[in-house]
Amino acid sequence: MTTTPPTPDWQFRILAEKANGTVPQGAACLVSPRHVLTCAHVVRNAVAPGPAGPGSRVTLDAPRADPAWHSTATVVDGGWWSGDASPWDIAVLVLDARAPAEPAPRGAPWRPGRRIRIVGGPASDAGRWLHGVLRGSGGRYAEFAQLDVDTGAALGVVRGYSGSGVRDEEEDTLLGVVTEQAAEGRVGWMIPLDVIPRIWDPEPGAAPPAVPLDARDERRLLRGLALKVSRLHTVLLPDSRASFALGLDERLRSWVRLDQDAFSFSHRVVEAAHREYGVLEDVLGDLEAREQGSAGMREVWSAAAPLLGRA
Structure with missing residues (x-):
C-alpha cells in the first residue's frame, strides 16, 4: 500500500554550531519564494558571540519539508528590528538555496478568540504541536498578541518555539510568529503578521527575484x-x-x-x-x-x- 507524502511544510529551523554540536535555535517561516521570517533574538542566539543585524548569516534546515535540505540565509537590509522600534523582535532573511516548500498562506488579521496551533520546539526534529487561543493584545509591547495554550495540554511554549508560525487552527494560514512565553509556557505572545513591514514583497512593476539554483x-x-x-x-x-x-x-x-x-x-x-x-x-x-x-x-x-x- 502506497501513501501520499504530506505537503512540504513552510516552517524551517535555524541552527547553530555549538560546543555540543548542531543546536536548533528556533524556527523561521517561508513568506516568499526566497524569504524567511523569524525573531531577531533567534538570529542573535545563532550567531553568538558575533554581532547580529543586517548581513548576519545563519544556517537552516527543513525536517518538515525535506530532511536533506540545508541552506544559509542572510538578514536583508531594512529587515532587522531588535527592541528599538516596532515590530520589536523580527528579522527577514533571504535564502541562498531554493526553498523546499511553497510560502505560507497569509491569514486574515488576527482577532481575540481565534483558535490557533503552533509546531516547533527542540524536543523533536519535526516539532511538536501546541493548540490554544488568541486572547488579545498585550505583553511587552502593545503590538504583541497573547496566546493561551489549552488547559491540560502536556506541552507549553518553551525555548525553541521562537519564530514558529502561529497558524489558524482550521485554515492553517500564517497569523504571526511566536516571540516570548511566560507562566511556564502556558502563555505566549506572537508578533502579528499584519504589523510586520512586508519588505519581502517586490515593488510594483519590479521583476520577480531570481529563483536560487539548486x-x-x-x-x-x-x-x-x-x-x-x-x-x-x-x-x-x-x-x-x-x-x-x-x-x-x-x-x-x-x-x-x-x-x-x-x-x-x-x-x-x-x-x-x-x-x-x-x-x-x-x-x-x-x-x-x-x-x-x-x-x-x-x-x-x-x-x-x-x-x-x-x-
Missing part, C-alpha cells in the same frame, strides 16, 4: 565556469596567474595555490568567490581588466550569467 545546478555551472576561466591567458601564463592571485581578495588567496593545474586553480577561485564570499562578479571584473575584452572572457561572462542571476 545545489546540483550550481555545482555544474561552477565547473563549467571554472573550465572557461582556466583557458584564459591570465590563468594559463604563470606570471600572469601569479599577478592575478596577488590581486585577489585576501580571503580568497588562502583558497588557492600557484602550483595547482589551471582548472583546479580556477575552480577553487570561482567556488570560493561565489559560495563563500559572494564576490564572484568582482573577481570576474578583475579578469576582464586583465583580458582586455578577449573572446575567452566573453565566454566566461556567458558561463557566469546564471550564477550572477542574469540568465
